[in-house]
Amino acid sequence: MSADQEQRTIRCLVAKVGLDGHDRGAHVISRAFRDAGFEVIYSGLHRAPEEIVQATVQEDVDVLGISILSGAHDTLVPEIIDGLEEYDAFEDTLILVGGIIPDDDEAELKELGVSEVFGPGASMEQMVEYVRENVPEKE
Template sequence: MSVEGRERTVRCLVAKVGLDGHDRGAHVIARAFRDAGFEVVYSGLHRAPEEIVQAAVQEDVDVLGISILSGAHNTLVPKVIDGLEEYGAFEDTLVLVGGIVPEDDVAELKDLGVAEVFGPGTPMAETIEFVRNNVPDRE
């Protein structure tokens, strides 16, 4: 269902998981999401997967955008997805990954349940449109 048909604002958590200390891209996407009319929560740096899951559940987000530049996506993203499943929140959460992810790893992340992986240089409009077209319906 598109955002236009929803009565409530799309809620997004932009998350920096693990030891990755580069957050410029996360700030850029958070601002672009806000400017697109989404409500945005930013996790801050150096969050454990469990902290990201807790924040996503407590904030009742529709979208979880995980920003990873450290190369630890194959370790950290599955932990986040497992945590969302444990809390029964995975089905209601659009999980996105942004950052530097080798093309060989994209299919594996999607098999885990990541809806899309956005690499450097992805046009912001493309990311926003993807969210609008794929955000889960909520009853």
């Protein structure tokens, strides 16, 4: 991490996409990121992919954390990535996915551009450290 990155606050959007109504994990992650000194925006429940894209772009976040437990990750996450690419926001955003994601699907998500997938049992410290080490530099 460069000195400039240490100076600025990392901005994160924690997003719940689709009809998934389980948000306890998203709240836990949001609190851990906040406690680590990150600025955190929480999308609320039942957001459409386009709403998440718009929030990511408008809030100029460094990190997009997508929390999804519904099993629709293979449809909804690619829609978000496509939207970010349309707004030229894909390269500047660290994309993380949290939830129960099968190994084969995890590999496919990473091929699409998801930086990391965190499943059950991942530690908050591990996620915070991953963000600090991998957040894109902004000019």
